[in-house]
Amino acid sequence: MYAYIIRRLLMLIPVLFGVSVVIFFTLRIIPGDVAQTILGTDATEDALAQLRKDFGLDQPVMKQYFSWMGGVLVGDFGESMRTGRDVLPDILNRFKITFELAILSAIISWIIAIPLGVIAGIKRNSKTDFTVRIISLLGVSIPNFALATVLILVLALTFSYSPPVGYVGFFEDPIKNLQILILPAIVLGTAMAGAVMRMTRSSILEILRQDFVRTIRAKGAKERLVIFNHALRNAMIPILTIIGMQIGVLLGGTVIIEQIFSLPGLGQLVLTSINQRDFTVIQGAVLFIAFVFVMINLLVDLLYSYLDPRITYK
Amino acid sequence: MFNRKWFLATVMMLLVSLLLVACSNEESSSDVEQVLKIANDQEPAGLDPHKTPAHSSVRIYSQVYSGLVAFNENMEIVGDLASEWEQPDNQTYIFKLREGVTFHNGSEVTAEDVKYSFERIMAEETASHIASYFSNVESIEVLGEYEVQFNLSSPDATFLSNLTNASAAIVDQEVVEENGDLQQVAVGTGPFKFVEWVPDNRVSLVKNEDYFIDGQPKLDEVIYYTMKEESARLSAIRTGEVDMTTLTAQSASLIEGEEAIDIKSYQSLEYSYVGFNVNSEPLNNQKVRQALSLATNRESVADIVWNGDAVVSGPVAPSMGDWAIDVGSHELYQNDIEKAKSLLEEAGYPDGFEITITTASTYADMVDTAQVLQQQWEEIGVNADIKQIEWGEYIDTWSNTSADILIGRNGSGTDPDRALNYFFHTDGSANVWGFSDSEYDALVEQGVVTVDQAERQEIYNEAQNLLLDLSPNLFLVSPMKYVAVRDSVVDFTPYPHDGEDIVEVSKQ
Numbered sequence: 001m002y003a004y005i006i007r008r009l010l011m012l013i014p015v016l017f018g019v020s021v022v023i024f025f026t027l028r029i030i031p032g033d034v035a036q037t038i039l040g041t042d043a044t045e046d047a048l049a050q051l052r053k054d055f056g057l058d059q060p061v062m063k064q065y066f067s068w069m070g071g072v073l074v075g076d077f078g079e080s081m082r083t084g085r086d087v088l089p090d091i092l093n094r095f096k097i098t099f100e101l102a103i104l105s106a107i108i109s110w111i112i113a114i115p116l117g118v119i120a121g122i123k124r125n126s127k128t129d130f131t132v133r134i135i136s137l138l139g140v141s142i143p144n145f146a147l148a149t150v151l152i153l154v155l156a157l158t159f160s161y162s163p164p165v166g167y168v169g170f171f172e173d174p175i176k177n178l179q180i181l182i183l184p185a186i187v188l189g190t191a192m193a194g195a196v197m198r199m200t201r202s203s204i205l206e207i208l209r210q211d212f213v214r215t216i217r218a219k220g221a222k223e224r225l226v227i228f229n230h231a232l233r234n235a236m237i238p239i240l241t242i243i244g245m246q247i248g249v250l251l252g253g254t255v256i257i258e259q260i261f262s263l264p265g266l267g268q269l270v271l272t273s274i275n276q277r278d279f280t281v282i283q284g285a286v287l288f289i290a291f292v293f294v295m296i297n298l299l300v301d302l303l304y305s306y307l308d309p310r311i312t313y314k
Numbered sequence: 315m316f317n318r319k320w321f322l323a324t325v326m327m328l329l330v331s332l333l334l335v336a337c338s339n340e341e342s343s344s345d346v347e348q349v350l351k352i353a354n355d356q357e358p359a360g361l362d363p364h365k366t367p368a369h370s371s372v373r374i375y376s377q378v379y380s381g382l383v384a385f386n387e388n389m390e391i392v393g394d395l396a397s398e399w400e401q402p403d404n405q406t407y408i409f410k411l412r413e414g415v416t417f418h419n420g421s422e423v424t425a426e427d428v429k430y431s432f433e434r435i436m437a438e439e440t441a442s443h444i445a446s447y448f449s450n451v452e453s454i455e456v457l458g459e460y461e462v463q464f465n466l467s468s469p470d471a472t473f474l475s476n477l478t479n480a481s482a483a484i485v486d487q488e489v490v491e492e493n494g495d496l497q498q499v500a501v502g503t504g505p506f507k508f509v510e511w512v513p514d515n516r517v518s519l520v521k522n523e524d525y526f527i528d529g530q531p532k533l534d535e536v537i538y539y540t541m542k543e544e545s546a547r548l549s550a551i552r553t554g555e556v557d558m559t560t561l562t563a564q565s566a567s568l569i570e571g572e573e574a575i576d577i578k579s580y581q582s583l584e585y586s587y588v589g590f591n592v593n594s595e596p597l598n599n600q601k602v603r604q605a606l607s608l609a610t611n612r613e614s615v616a617d618i619v620w621n622g623d624a625v626v627s628g629p630v631a632p633s634m635g636d637w638a639i640d641v642g643s644h645e646l647y648q649n650d651i652e653k654a655k656s657l658l659e660e661a662g663y664p665d666g667f668e669i670t671i672t673t674a675s676t677y678a679d680m681v682d683t684a685q686v687l688q689q690q691w692e693e694i695g696v697n698a699d700i701k702q703i704e705w706g707e708y709i710d711t712w713s714n715t716s717a718d719i720l721i722g723r724n725g726s727g728t729d730p731d732r733a734l735n736y737f738f739h740t741d742g743s744a745n746v747w748g749f750s751d752s753e754y755d756a757l758v759e760q761g762v763v764t765v766d767q768a769e770r771q772e773i774y775n776e777a778q779n780l781l782l783d784l785s786p787n788l789f790l791v792s793p794m795k796y797v798a799v800r801d802s803v804v805d806f807t808p809y810p811h812d813g814e815d816i817v818e819v820s821k822q
Binding site: 038155264 | 442
């Protein structure tokens with residue numbers, strides 16, 4: 001087991017190396033010049049050249065890459081070209097917010113999706129099943145940004161309510177923090193719930209058809225026990241896969257939702273930096289997101305063996 | 315007995331109501347928190363006034379720093395840190411500073427600070443965006459503790475108005491040296507002190523109790539929130555979560571009737587334009603450019619793109635007052651389709667041509683403008699494709715002139731020299747169009763060294779008319795800008811040159 005974890009962690013090295021190469025060179029190919037974006041139209045050629053020199057952009061590209069990589073290997077992600085702030089602490093600060101939002105959204109989605117999915121699976125083709133399927137289809141197909149904008153407008157117009165402005169951390173002011181995060185979490189959670197619901201339903205359906213369920217029922221086990229202790233546990237593996245992928249995506253920053261709700265998360269950082277061609281921040285953030293994604297996948301794989309002891313890693 | 319009871323009850327009631335009135339009165343006058351919350355659509359890019367031109371940064375550092383001189387509400391130049399100034403000759407300016415003004419860290423402002431600040435702007439390693447404004451400053455001499463002299467290499471009619479730029483701020487050398495630069499800190503002499511900047515979240519400022527103008531500012535605290543989404547800003551102003559926000563014309567009309575919100579509008583110093591790469595066919599032909607100008611109906615651009623809240627503009631925006639010529643009567647502004655067709659024929663394009671209009675997807679008004687023009691130009695046989703690109707690529711396209719036709723918006727500045735010299739002189743640093751005309755160059759060179767106002771105005775009138783004839787750009791319309799404020803905000807008036815002046819603002 002530990003050997004497996006170590007092997008998986010070692011695999012991080014080629015993955016992150018690949019990501020770093022792709023992101024670094026893509027950024028240098030796309031049009032757009034950070035110096036011009038910063039200084040605007042008033043700048044003289046001299047000023048632009050000076051700024052490029054300050055950022056090391058006048059160096060050969062390979063040299064730029066290695067000096068950046070050299071820093072990253074010792075934990076120095078460089079400074080933002082735009083603001084001069086250190087990149088890594090900035091990313092970590094933003095990540096805290098995105099992380100909290102992702103967890104809240106996931107909890108909301110589980111609360112909605114798993115019970116409804118199970119019920120729909122048990123009562124296949126009933127009215128309940130039909131309703132649940134419609135709800136999940138809506139969840140999957142309504143775009144996040146549309147739901148978010150409608151939610152904001154409806155709350156403001158009919159209830160004169162809008163979430164408080166200016167994000168504060170959970171430990172500074174938990175109530176204000178939750179007031180700010182609850183709307184985006186609902187928007188993301190309901191969208192996630194759609195997919196999870198569908199997966200739960202079909203997974204439960206499949207498990208209920210299997211022999212071992214019939215055996216347990218034949219032994220006279222209570223239906224509740226059959227569903228929750230046996231069927232659901234076995235059905236969890238595909239559900240977990242989909243949840244893991246969704247959380248991975250959420251942790252990469254939910255760009256549009258963060259922007260609509262003015263949350264200073266990772267997604268906003270990436271978007272702002274792309275617009276301003278702040279290379280060091282984009283590179284650092286993308287690398288960090290790739291790292292998080294790989295870690296989530298590893299975690300999901302390890303959970304498999306907890307849910308199904310037949311799965312072992314050597 | 316009976317009467318006495320009633321008497322007592324009446325007296326009691328009167329007392330209670332008096333008490334209530336007294337309490338509520340107190341609440342409405344002095345107990346209101348003097349905290350102004352402003353929602354902005356963009357995150358500041360940095361706080362260094364010498365290095366950051368982004369408007370999202372200017373609106374903050376302009377509250378923290380002061381310059382030597384400033385514009386008053388009528389766009390006349392008045393003293394700021396300088397109490398008075400004299401001009402012994404056309405190339406020399408001597409400023410006397412107010413005495414006893416301190417930076418927010420307590421150190422006193424002296425002539426040395428002024429010299430240091432301008433030398434920092436002009437130094438190459440600063441890479442300042444306004445270095446070109448002061449390129450003719452030959453030397454700066456400290457004459458006394460509160461007296462400083464600027465020696466120019468040539469007469470410059472724009473020198474004082476360049477000094478009003480918020481980026482020409484007086485900074486403290488010690489603070490610069492301590493922090494490397496001023497992107498994360500702000501220590502000035504302005505009405506508000508910088509407290510903190512939480513990225514993508516908020517910037518807070520507090521009152522500078524020692525501000526050198528008595529009675530200003532009235533607010534105790536100002537908080538700028540970054541809210542990029544217009545619908546979020548709209549709902550925050552509706553519910554009173556924020557007191558003030560800028561809005562587009564469309565959103566302004568949405569909340570116009572709401573009780574607790576006032577919409578303040580002002581004519582901006584900006585205008586929208588169509589930029590031509592004058593070195594590529596067919597736009598290298600002046601007649602083609604004139605034909606496109608004639609085929610353009612600027613009023614309908616104003617109606618469709620700006621909800622009717624924009625005025626037809628030339629190269630100098632109409633809110634510059636007397637400096638702007640009346641473009642409405644110019645021949646090329648008459649939207650004469652027949653004439654446009656015949657000009658195209660003379661130019662050798664009787665059936666029109668195909669062309670691409672490039673525009674920035676980041677700004678809805680630029681995309682809309684492109685679409686309106688596409689339709690209008692069809693009438694003379696010009697078939698245009700629209701190419702939308704994002705902002706970073708747009709800036710690149712602009713500076714390399716890699717598009718034939720580019721839609722954009724220019725700030726006309728506060729002096730006609732900026733609008734005419736800087737954008738269209740052969741060596742103008744923002745003349746990316748490849749446009750060059752010796753007669754025009756001579757005029758704007760004359761304009762900048764002519765100190766007599768009337769004479770200067772005549773020169774610029776001539777230059778503007780010439781520019782319209784040559785049409786290196788088509789100048790379209792100058793839009794209104796909107797600020798939505800809650801009715802609890804008192805004494806807020808936006809001006810064309812400063813839409814967010816808050817020193818006189820208070821809350822009730």
